[in-house]
Amino acid sequence: xxxxxxxxxxxxxxxxxxxxxxxxxxxxxVIGRKTMFxxxxxxxxxxxxxxxxFTWDGTGKKDIRMLTPEEICAELYSIGGDAFAHxxxxxxxxxxxxxxxxxxxxxxxxxxxxxxxxxxxxxxxxFLQIDDLTLSPKPPSSGMLTDWLVLDGIVSxxxxxxxxxxxxxxxxxxxxxxxxxxxxxxxxLVPFYAQAGNDRLxxxxxxxxxxxxxxxxxxxxxxxxxHRGLRQxxxxxxxxxWVWGNKKGV
Amino acid sequence: xxxxxxxxxxxxxxxxxxxxxxxxxxxxxVIGRKTMFxxxxxxxxxxxxxxxxFTWDGTGKKDIRMLTPEEICAELYSIGGDAFAHxxxxxxxxxxxxxxxxxxxxxxxxxxxxxxxxxxxxxxxxFLQIDDLTLSPKPPSSGMLTDWLVLDGIVSxxxxxxxxxxxxxxxxxxxxxxxxxxxxxxxxLVPFYAQAGNDRLxxxxxxxxxxxxxxxxxxxxxxxxxHRGLRQxxxxxxxxxWVWGNKKGV
Numbered sequence: 080x081x082x083x084x085x086x087x088x089x090x091x092x093x094x095x096x097x098x099x100x101x102x103x104x105x106x107x108x109v110i111g112r113k114t115m116f117x118x119x120x121x122x123x124x125x126x127x128x129x130x131x132x133f134t135w136d137g138t139g140k141k142d143i144r145m146l147t148p149e150e151i152c153a154e155l156y157s158i159g160g161d162a163f164a165h166x167x168x169x170x171x172x173x174x175x176x177x178x179x180x181x182x183x184x185x186x187x188x189x190x191x192x193x194x195x196x197x198x199x200x201x202x203x204x205x206f207l208q209i210d211d212l213t214l215s216p217k218p219p220s221s222g223m224l225t226d227w228l229v230l231d232g233i234v235s236x237x238x239x240x241x242x243x244x245x246x247x248x249x250x251x252x253x254x255x256x257x258x259x260x261x262x263x264x265x266x267x268l269v270p271f272y273a274q275a276g277n278d279r280l281x282x283x284x285x286x287x288x289x290x291x292x293x294x295x296x297x298x299x300x301x302x303x304x305x306h307r308g309l310r311q312x313x314x315x316x317x318x319x320x321w322v323w324g325n326k327k328g329v
Numbered sequence: 330x331x332x333x334x335x336x337x338x339x340x341x342x343x344x345x346x347x348x349x350x351x352x353x354x355x356x357x358x359v360i361g362r363k364t365m366f367x368x369x370x371x372x373x374x375x376x377x378x379x380x381x382x383f384t385w386d387g388t389g390k391k392d393i394r395m396l397t398p399e400e401i402c403a404e405l406y407s408i409g410g411d412a413f414a415h416x417x418x419x420x421x422x423x424x425x426x427x428x429x430x431x432x433x434x435x436x437x438x439x440x441x442x443x444x445x446x447x448x449x450x451x452x453x454x455x456f457l458q459i460d461d462l463t464l465s466p467k468p469p470s471s472g473m474l475t476d477w478l479v480l481d482g483i484v485s486x487x488x489x490x491x492x493x494x495x496x497x498x499x500x501x502x503x504x505x506x507x508x509x510x511x512x513x514x515x516x517x518l519v520p521f522y523a524q525a526g527n528d529r530l531x532x533x534x535x536x537x538x539x540x541x542x543x544x545x546x547x548x549x550x551x552x553x554x555x556h557r558g559l560r561q562x563x564x565x566x567x568x569x570x571w572v573w574g575n576k577k578g579v
Contacts, residue, residue, distance in 0.1 A: 101554045103564050110360060111522070111563035113553060164560040192561075241491070272361070289539070297572060303363060304351045310414040311442075313361035314353050321571070322547060 089177050092145040094120040096134055096171070098154050099328045101163040105319030107272045108245040109194050109211045114165040115155050119179075122171040123200055126221035128251065128278050130325070134171035148182040152189070167194045172201070180205035196247070198223075199230045206237065212244040213272075216262055218255035220276070227265075234266050245269060250299055251276040260308035272313045275299045277320050285324030292321055339427050342395040344370040346384055346421070348404050349578045351413040355569030357522045358495040359444050359461045364415040365405050369429075372421040373450055376471035378501065378528050380575070384421035398432040402439070417444045422451070430455035446497070448473075449480045456487065462494040463522075466512055468505035470526070477515075484516050495519060500549055501526040510558035522563045525549040527570050535574030542571055 100115035120143045122135035133139030146154075155166065166186055173179055174197040183205050186193050194211035206212060214237075216230060217223040237244045246269050248259040255276070263271045275296040282288045296316045303309045323329045350365035370393045372385035383389030396404075405416065416436050423429055424447040433455050436443050444461035456462060464487075466480060467473040487494045496519050498509040505526070513521045525546040532538045546566045553559045573579045 103550055103554075111565040113560065113562050113564060160557075162555060162557050162560060286540075289543075290536075293539075293572065300353055300572070304353075305412060307410075307412050310363065310412060312363050314363060315361040316568075318566075322543065322550070 091178055091181070092147055093151065093176060093178055093182060094143045095146050095151065096120045096139050096142055096144075097328055098151065098158065100155075101159050102329055103319065103322075104165075104167055104194070105317050105322075106274060107196070107213050107215075107247045107315065108243070108270065109165075109167070109213075110315055110318055112165055112194070112211075113163060114167045114194065115159050115163050116167050116169055117151060117155070117182075118169045119171050119173045119176060121175050123175060124172065124198055124217060124221070124223050126217055126223055128221065128276060128280065130277065130280055131169075131171065148185045151182055152185055164190070165192045165194065167196075169196060172197055174198075174201045174203050174206075177203060177205075179203070180208070183208045199233050200226060201229070202233050202236065206233070210243060212237065213247050214244065215247040215249070216258075218248055218250060218258040220251040220255050221249075231265075234269060238268070245272055247272040247274055249274045249276045251278060253302075256299075256302055256306070260306065263309060263312060267311070270313070271309075271311065272315055273299060273303055273309065275314075275316050277317055277325075280325055282325060285322075285326070288324045289321055292316060341428055341431070342397055343401065343426060343428055343432060344393045345396050345401065346370045346389055346392055346394075347578055348401065348408065350405075351409050352579055353569065354415075354417060354444070355567050355572075356524060357446070357463050357465075357497045357565065358493070358520060359415075359417070359463075360565055360568055362415055362444070362461075363413060364417045364444065365409050365413050366417050366419055367401060367405070367432075368419045369421050369423045369426060371425050373425060374422065374448055374467060374471070374473050376467055376473055378471065378526060378530065380527065380530055381419075381421065398435045401432055402435055414440070415442045415444065417446075419446060422447055424448075424451045424453050424456075427453060427455075429453070430458070433458045449483050450476060451479070452483050452486065456483070460493060462487065463497050464494065465497040465499070466508075468498055468500060468508040470501040470505050471499075481515075484519060488518070495522055497522040497524055499524045499526045501528060503552075506549075506552055506556070510556065513559060513562060517561070520563070521559075521561065522565055523549060523553055523559065525564075525566050527567055527575075530575055532575060535572075535576070538574045539571055542566060 097118040104112040192210040196213040199214040216225045347368040354362040442460040445459045446463040449464035466475045
C-alpha cells in the first residue's frame, strides 16, 4: 500500500510547452552545442525580464500538454530524426518536477546526453543524473531573492570530482554585477558564467536588436575585465538572440 | 657534456609577437573565458585564410621579441594586474617551440590556467601540462594537408580520463564541412567544435562585417543541424570578430 501511495504521489506525466530542435544551445557551459529542447511549464519565480514568461504567467496555459516520458521521446525522434545526441530540459523551472527523472533515464538509455538549467531554488535527486547542469541564481534586477541556504545545499551535493556543473548569472546592471561577484566568491571552485541580459523582449526585428545586444555584451566585457573579484570566469552573450532575435522555438 | 649539449639545444627565449588582455577568448572550448593572450611567432603552415599571417609571412618579423619566461610573466602582470587567472598561448603554431614548457610551468606555479591551440602537426611533451588544449586540423579551403598519422598519435597521447582537450575545425564551404565530419568520425569521443570561418579579413568596419559573419554562422548551423555525421558537436562563431571585427590585440 505504501509503495502504491508513493507511486501515486509522483505523477508520471510531464507538463510540456514546447519540443523543438535540433538547434544550437545559446547559453552558458553548453553554448553552441547541437541539442533538442524540451520546455516544461511552471515556475516558482516570476523574474521581471523573463524571456519565457508564458511558462508561468498563464498566457501559455492552453498550450500545456501532459505527456509521458515515452511520448516526449517519440516526439523528439519524430522532429529531430537521428541527427542529435543531446537534449536540453528548460522551463520555467524544470526542478519543480520530480517525474523528470524517468525521462532522463529514458534519454540516457538511448545514449543521449541531457542538460538542464534551473535557478537553484529546489533540489531533485535526478540532478545527479544530468550531464550538463547549470545553476542560475537570479540577480537583483529580476526582483527575486536567492535562498542562499538552499543554494549552498545544492552546490554541496553536486560538488564531486568529475561532475560537470556550472553557475550562471545574467547581468543587466551594476547591482547585478556585484551579485555575480558575490556568487562567484561564495562558490569559487564552480565554473562561473556571466551572461549579458536582454531587456528588449518586445523587439521583433533581429537586425534592430543585434546592435543593442552587442553593446550590452561589450559593456559586460569591459566591466568584468577590470573586476578583480571576477577572475576565473566566462563572459558570454545569449547567442541565439544574436542569431534569431526574440523568436520562439528556434 | 651531454647534459650541457641538451640544455644548449633547447633555446630558453621565446619568440613573442603580442601580449595583450585581459579579454574574452573568442573560440572553441574556452569561448567567453576571461584570459590573457601570448602570441608566438612562426608556423609550419600557411593557411590561405590565416587571420594571423603576420606570425609567419615575414610582415611581423621586425616586431618579434625574444623573451624569457620570466619576462613574459612580468609583462602579463604589468598589463593585466591581478584581474586574470587564465593565459592563452596562441600563434602561429606554438607547438613548434619546445621551450614553452618552462613558461607553462611558471604560469602554473602562480596558480594560472593555460590554454593552447595548435593544428596538431607536431607533438610537444608539455601538451600534457595544458589545461585547455585545442587541436585544430585545417580543412581543404586552407590549402594545407593533414598528416593523419601524426594527428592520430597526438590524440592518442592526450586521451585519458579527466584530460580536457577538444578538436576544432573551421568551416568555409561544403568540402570543409565534409572534412569536419571526417575528423569527428575519426575521433568520436573527443569533444568537437565546428567554427564558421571569416574570409573577409580586409574589412575594417566591424558593423559591415557582422551581418556577413552572422549569415555564415547561420549557414553553418543549418548544415550541421541536418547532418547525421555531426551529432555530438558544438557550432560556434569566432565571437571576438563579432564584437571587434578584424582588429588586432583585443
